[in-house]
Structure formats: C-alpha cells, structure tokens
Amino acid sequence: MLEGLVTEDIKPEGIYVILESAGMEIRKVSLELLSKCREIADLSGEVLTAVIAGKETERFAQKAAAYGADRVILLEDDRLALYTTGAYTSVLNRLIRKENPKAVILGNTAVGKDLAPRLAQRLGTGMASDCTGMEWDERYFIKFSRPVYGGKAFLEAVSDAYPIMATIRPNTFALGVEDDNRSAEVIRESTEIDGEDLRAIVKDIAMTVSQRPELIEADIIISGGRGMKGPENYQILEACADVIGAAVGASRAAVDAGWIEQKFQVGQTGKTVSPTLYIACGISGAIQHLAGMGSSKVIVAINKDPDANIFNLADYGIVGDLFEIVPLLTEEFRKL
Amino acid sequence: MNIIVCLKQTFDTEAKIQINSSGGIDSTGVNLVINPYDEFAVEEALKLKEAFGGTVTLVCMGREKAQEALRTALAMGCDQAVLICDPALVNADEWVVAEVLAKAVGQLPFDLILTGRIAVDDGSGQVAVRLAEALHIPSVSSILKLEAEDGKATVTREIDGGTELIEVSLPAVFTAQKGLNIPRYPTMLGIMKAKKKELKVLTLTDLDMAVETAVPKMKCLSCSLPKPRTGGKKLDYQPSEAAKELARLLREEAKVI
Ligand SMILES: Cc1cc2nc3c(=O)[nH]c(=O)nc-3n(C[C@H](O)[C@H](O)[C@H](O)COP(=O)(O)OP(=O)(O)OC[C@H]3O[C@@H](n4cnc5c(N)ncnc54)[C@H](O)[C@@H]3O)c2cc1C
Numbered sequence: 001m002l003e004g005l006v007t008e009d010i011k012p013e014g015i016y017v018i019l020e021s022a023g024m025e026i027r028k029v030s031l032e033l034l035s036k037c038r039e040i041a042d043l044s045g046e047v048l049t050a051v052i053a054g055k056e057t058e059r060f061a062q063k064a065a066a067y068g069a070d071r072v073i074l075l076e077d078d079r080l081a082l083y084t085t086g087a088y089t090s091v092l093n094r095l096i097r098k099e100n101p102k103a104v105i106l107g108n109t110a111v112g113k114d115l116a117p118r119l120a121q122r123l124g125t126g127m128a129s130d131c132t133g134m135e136w137d138e139r140y141f142i143k144f145s146r147p148v149y150g151g152k153a154f155l156e157a158v159s160d161a162y163p164i165m166a167t168i169r170p171n172t173f174a175l176g177v178e179d180d181n182r183s184a185e186v187i188r189e190s191t192e193i194d195g196e197d198l199r200a201i202v203k204d205i206a207m208t209v210s211q212r213p214e215l216i217e218a219d220i221i222i223s224g225g226r227g228m229k230g231p232e233n234y235q236i237l238e239a240c241a242d243v244i245g246a247a248v249g250a251s252r253a254a255v256d257a258g259w260i261e262q263k264f265q266v267g268q269t270g271k272t273v274s275p276t277l278y279i280a281c282g283i284s285g286a287i288q289h290l291a292g293m294g295s296s297k298v299i300v301a302i303n304k305d306p307d308a309n310i311f312n313l314a315d316y317g318i319v320g321d322l323f324e325i326v327p328l329l330t331e332e333f334r335k336l
Numbered sequence: 337m338n339i340i341v342c343l344k345q346t347f348d349t350e351a352k353i354q355i356n357s358s359g360g361i362d363s364t365g366v367n368l369v370i371n372p373y374d375e376f377a378v379e380e381a382l383k384l385k386e387a388f389g390g391t392v393t394l395v396c397m398g399r400e401k402a403q404e405a406l407r408t409a410l411a412m413g414c415d416q417a418v419l420i421c422d423p424a425l426v427n428a429d430e431w432v433v434a435e436v437l438a439k440a441v442g443q444l445p446f447d448l449i450l451t452g453r454i455a456v457d458d459g460s461g462q463v464a465v466r467l468a469e470a471l472h473i474p475s476v477s478s479i480l481k482l483e484a485e486d487g488k489a490t491v492t493r494e495i496d497g498g499t500e501l502i503e504v505s506l507p508a509v510f511t512a513q514k515g516l517n518i519p520r521y522p523t524m525l526g527i528m529k530a531k532k533k534e535l536k537v538l539t540l541t542d543l544d545m546a547v548e549t550a551v552p553k554m555k556c557l558s559c560s561l562p563k564p565r566t567g568g569k570k571l572d573y574q575p576s577e578a579a580k581e582l583a584r585l586l587r588e589e590a591k592v593i
Contacts, residue, residue, distance in 0.1 A: 022497070083495075084502075085465070086474060108498045114477040117430065117462035121469035126431055126553025129557055131461040143557070148458050152353040153361060154560050161553040187499040199474045199503040203490070207498035211551035214497050220592070244593055262480075262515040263494065268349055268456055269372055269514045288349050291456075297591045299565070300582065315568035318578045328576050336593060 012102040012162040014047045015040060018092065019064060020111055021052070023089040026060050028175070028217050029107035031067045033168055035176030036134060037105060038068030041302065043136045046102060050184070051095065053088055055081040058186075065184035066077060067176055072184045077191040079198070082113050082205070086197030089118045095189055096123060097189055101163045105134070108167035108272075120165045127165040128157045130272065132172050132295055142166075150268050150291025153218065169295070170217045197270065208263075211242070215264065218324040220249035220277045223266055223293070225251035227282015227303065227322055240265045240330040249273065249293075267292035281322040285310030302326065337390040337484065340441055341414065342451040342464065345398050349456055357557055364476035369389040370405045373452025375519035378511035381450050382413045382480060383517065388484075389414040390447075395440050397425060397433055403535060410530035411522030417535045418444075422550075424540055429552035434466030436550065439543040441471065444582040446507055448489065453478045453511040461511075468509035475509035476502050480516055 015037045019030040030052050041048040050069035052060050057074040064072045075091050088111075096104060096119070104119075106112040108130045122125040132154075133145030140158035144166050147154055158166070215221065222244075234248065241248050241288060249266040250259070266273055268288040278296035285301070285308055293299070294313070301314035302322045311317045314325060318325055347353075348367040348488070356362035370378070381392045394409050396402050403582040406417040420440055424448065425432065441449065449468075454461035468475030480499065481492035493500050494513050522530070536548035540547060586593045 020415075056458060059530050085476070089469075098385075110478065110494065113461055113518075114465060114475075115409055117465040118469050118475070120462070121431065121434060122467040124553075126429055127462060128554060129462055130432075146459075149347065149351070149353050149361070149563065150349065150456060150459065152351075153355070154562060156557040158557055159554055182479075196472065200476060200502055200508075202500055203503050204501040205495070205498060210497070214495060265514070277586065277590070291349070294562075294565070300586070300587070311570065312567045313565040315590065316582055317567065317570045318575075318582060319570065320575055320578065321570070324575050325579055328579035329582060332579050333593065336587055 003092055005244045010100050012100050014049055014099070014101045016051055016096070016099070016101040016104045016163070017057045017069070018104065018106045018115075019050050019052045019060065020107055020109060021054060021060060024059070026063050027107065027109070029109060029168070029170035031063070031175055032170070032173045033107060034064060034067040034069055034107050036173040038176060040134070040136045040142065041068070041070070044141070047071060049101070050173055051075065051092070053091060053254050061184065062180070065182050066178045066180050068182070069184045071187060073187045073189050074191055075191050077193070079193055080191065081166065081203045084200050084202060085114055085118055086200055087193050089122060090193040090336055091191045092119055092196040094192060095124045096163060103164040105165075106167045112167040116165060116167050123163065125161045125163055126159045127167070128159070129167050131166050131168045131206070132166060132274070136164065139192045141151045147295070150288070151294040169272065169274050171219070171276070213245065213247045215247045215249060215271050216273055218273070218275050220244055220246035220279075221249045221266070221275045221293075222281065223247045223249035223251065224281045224285060225256055225283030226257070227251035228254055228259060234260055236326050240326055243330055243333045251289050276330040280310050280314070282308055285313060286307045337388040337448070338444075339384055339390065339392045339448045340444060340446045340449045341374070341377050341381045341392060341394050341398050341409070342437055342449065342467065342533060343374040343378065343394050343409055344455050345369070345402040345581070346398070346457040353561065355512070355561060356479055361559060368380055369406065370406050370408055371452050371455045371457070373454055373456070376398045376514065376516045377450035377452055378409050378412055378414060379517045379519040380512060381463055382520070384484060391442055393418065395437060396420070397428070397436050397477055397491060402580060403537070406535055407530050410533045410535070411526040413526060416533055419535065419537045420539070420543065421537055422539045424547045425549055427552055427555070428550065429554040430460055430462035430466055431553045432550045433463050434470050436467055436543065436545065437463065438470035439545055440538065441467070448484060448506050449509040451509070451511055453513050464509055465513045473507050473509060474504050475511070476504055478513040479510050480513055482510060482516070529570045
C-alpha cells in the first residue's frame, strides 16, 4: 500500500486536471497538462478526467477529449462565469470529496495559484507549486520537481496525502497531438456553493486588448531592459514581436523607470516565464532577472557590453547596439 | 483598524545557493532579509494604520534569527511582533505553516491580514491563501490597490492579461504584488523605538498545538543544483551579418522559429 494513504476504506483513483479557459478557448497550459497526464495515465493505468467549471462549458468538452481526457466533468453555474476563489473552491471541494481522485493537477496561472492552495487546505492535503517536472513514480505515484530560490536550486517533492495536488508552470510540457477521433464520457455535475464562499464579488474586469500572446504562456518573448533608453523605443521590440508571434517583456529597471507597465516585468518580483525562445535586449542578466526567465529553452542576448552576465547564459549572443540589431533581426525574421 | 502582517525572513536574492553535506540548502554565511513582497504588505499596513488608527502586528514562523527581520519591520513602524519558533517545525510544509499561523493569528484581534504574494525562497505562494482558508475568511491574491472601510474592502488584483476589481467583506487576507506601493525605509528614530517594542517568541506548546498536529503532507526527497548554463555562440560579425546568422541559427539549429 502507498505510504500515508488517508482514505483507508475507499482507494483514491484517477488523475484530474482542472482546465482553465480564456474566452472561447481552453488555455494552452491546460492542454499541455492533459497531454502529460495522458502519458502518466497510460503508464499507471489510471483514468484521466478533465474538470471544467464555468458557464457554457460544453463547448470545451471535445477539445479536452482530443487531448487525452477519458472523462470530462462539467460544472455549470452562472456564479462560476467569472473566477472567484470562494465559489470555485466550494464546487471543486465537493466534487473531489465525492470522486476521491489520486491526483489533482492545475496550471500555475493567476487562477491556479489562487485556487489550488485554497482547495488543498480545505481538502487537508499538500501541494507542490509551480512545478517544472512531473513524472509517474511507482512508489509515490507522481514525483514533482520544482525550482526554489528563483531557480538556483530544485527540489524533488512527493505527497504523503491524497489527493496529490500540484500546479505546473506553463510551457513545461509539450502539447500532444490533437486527436479528434478520441471521445470522452461527458458528465454534468451539480454545483452547490456555500453561502460563506460568496463573500468576494468581482465588480469589474479590465483586460488588456492585445494581439500578442499572454506573457506566461508565450512560446517566444522579446524583452527590453534599461538599454531601451525610453518608453518610445519599445516599438522596436513590438514590431519584432509581431513578426514572430512573440510577447513583449521587460526587466525591472525598465519598469521602475516607468517605460513599460509592471505587468510586463520578468523576474523575481515579476513574472516567471518559460518560453522556448527568450530574446533579451539591453538586459544585463542580473540574478533576479534570471530567476524569472532562467528556465527558457533557448536564450538570445543582444547587448553592447561584451562582459554583460547575460552572455554567460545565452545560447546565442550578439555584442552590439540593440537599436541597430533588433530592426535588422526583424527584417531577417520577416524573410523566414 | 487592527492589521496583521505575516512576514517571512528569506535569503537575500543575491545569495549563492549551495547544498550542504546532509543534502539540504546550506544557509551558512547567507545574508537574510525580509521577503521582498512582504515589505509591500508592511507598507500597506502602515498606510492603513496612518489613515484609520489601530495597530499593526507582525506574525512570523521561523528560526530565532527571524527576530532580526521582525525588528526591521518594527523599525518601519509596526507595533508588535510574534515569532513562532519550534524545532518541530523544521520540515514544515505549507499546510503546517498555515495551521500554525492560523493558531497564532486566531489569538489576536484583526480586521485584515496582509502578506506578500510569494516568498522568494521556496517560491510556493501557498501559505497566505491556505491561512485564509484555515481562518474561514476570504482572500484576494496579488493585489495592486487596496481601499478598506468598515467591514469591506475594494481591491484591484492582477490576473493573467489584465486586472480585476473585487469587493470583499472583512476580515480577509490580501497578498501584495509589486506595484501596490513603495516600501519605506526604517528611520534612525524608528530603529531606536523598535528596540523597546514587544516581540514575543512562542513555541507550539504556547499555541496549544501538539507536535503531532504539525506533520507535513509534502516531503522533499532531494535537493539539487541546476546544470549551469554556459555561454553559447557569440556571433562576431557586422550587424547585418550577425542578424542574418542569428535568424538562420534560430530556425535551422535551435528550431525555435
Ligand atoms: C529584491 C530584488 C528584486 C528584483 N526583482 C527583479 C525582477 O523581477 N526583474 C528584474 O529584471 N530585475 C529585478 N531586480 C533588479 C536587478 O537586480 C537588476 O537591477 C535589473 O534586472 C537590471 O535591469 P537591466 O538589465 O535592464 O538594467 P542594467 O543592469 O542597467 O543593464 C542594462 C544593460 O543594457 C545594455 N545596453 C545599454 N544600452 C544598450 C544598447 N543601445 N544596445 C544594447 N545594449 C545596451 C548595457 O550594456 C547593460 O548590460 C531585483 C532586485 C532586487 C534587489
């Protein structure tokens, strides 16, 4: 028997992925998690269930099936149309207590970071945050790997309690192949919400209208630091970003100078990103910046100081003036 | 308004991380600071106190040394501090920390609780939200703006791709995001005054908690250092050549474009 099994009489079963949507689509990170958990489900012989809470959730069911879900549970309620910590915790807590899953996995997004710990505490279980690794393990079922000290060290974490819970950093796992021939059992569950859980109301949402991908999920990020010299120059990066479908980011120096909004800051006191390509322009590569982008797969540095620390990390570096290099690079990307 | 700030002492963000002989993180010689996000929480609490009166109480779970961080926050203007320090808490996970903090906070009068959105050491960002759950009160994460009044608060919080305006009943827990304010520095006078402020050090027994109730749910099997990144190719050509070569390499060699 597995160590620390809390429910003696009913054996926990199955892997649950809590999906998140953005507008009409399931978020990319949720599909990444379904793809990875499909692998773990196949290795362990567990059933993979996708859970979707919200309004008009049915439209997401087929996509979840196509990325590997065996079952899709829909939690449909007007009060779930917008995410609130209380209402979501209420319905998911009920569902999980009833279904008794072995593992519950979420994306490390704004919602995941807020919901998962609340749910874990209500369920009386542990949780691994912001994982950059998750593997099936015979003894512990799932072993997680997660960065600490801004990526300067990694822990291997396991749970002694069920359900095993974790949030996973976007872009950690590759998307599986979408298979429209796959189908899943679709189940509608009732959604009771405790009155106590409705004490926070969303009055307004202001979304930034942008054609660019969301920073934490972006495959490519082009970031500018103090070397950008002023707010107007971010156009140079934006022009490049639009050619390669990138998101724009920044160092703290640029944010603190007031050139670009706080929400674009990458680093220890900003966003943690994990793109396949990170292009750092006029960024020196301070340890706190690295804490936010060190897990990028490929790093490019453009900096006029040949001794800048960023060159010690970059896979490709150009020593030069970004005002000259970036527009040339944009032209070259356009030709590809 | 009585405000509680949960604060943690962390390694300086510049700290070099090493693994010690027992396989854990080595803390010898490391400079310790207040978790940077918790400074935003302290600042916000002091601003609320300035506006409404009341007290700001610091609550921390940590080692003996964490008293230094508490003294610094007292010097910024907080009124009193509680440190929960017990050898049984060495391997505490987020579940345990939340239970312990909830016990300590439960003994104090409060209207709201502020803390940082994440601690830069373990990077887990769970404790504040768990604490709210343990206290059965609401929480709002990653706030950029806070307006509190009697029994109610209106907050702006960061979400992916935008912001959200939330109205919530008090008491509640809020986690501070950078942008909320600019933390003040302790003044010389503040430092002098802080020496006389009350700093209670409590054990689990003082909190009426049995050691067996502080058993973690998560366990760490091992710690490791990442493979260091080594500088790759420097493209030492004329700008136009370098740009051309970079575009080619990103497509053909790295296959990321
Ligand atoms: C507690 C704490 C938290 C922090 N959190 C963060 C964080 O989240 N994110 C973050 O980024 N930083 C953070 N920092 C700050 C960090 O230490 C650095 O100060 C910051 O990252 C520096 O930003 P930068 O690289 O843009 O600026 P600088 O270090 O000033 O570097 C600018 C670079 O631009 C280059 N340059 C200038 N002009 C040009 C040009 N025309 N063409 C090409 N290159 C040019 C220069 O050679 C230089 O290397 C934090 C610091 C602390 C203490």
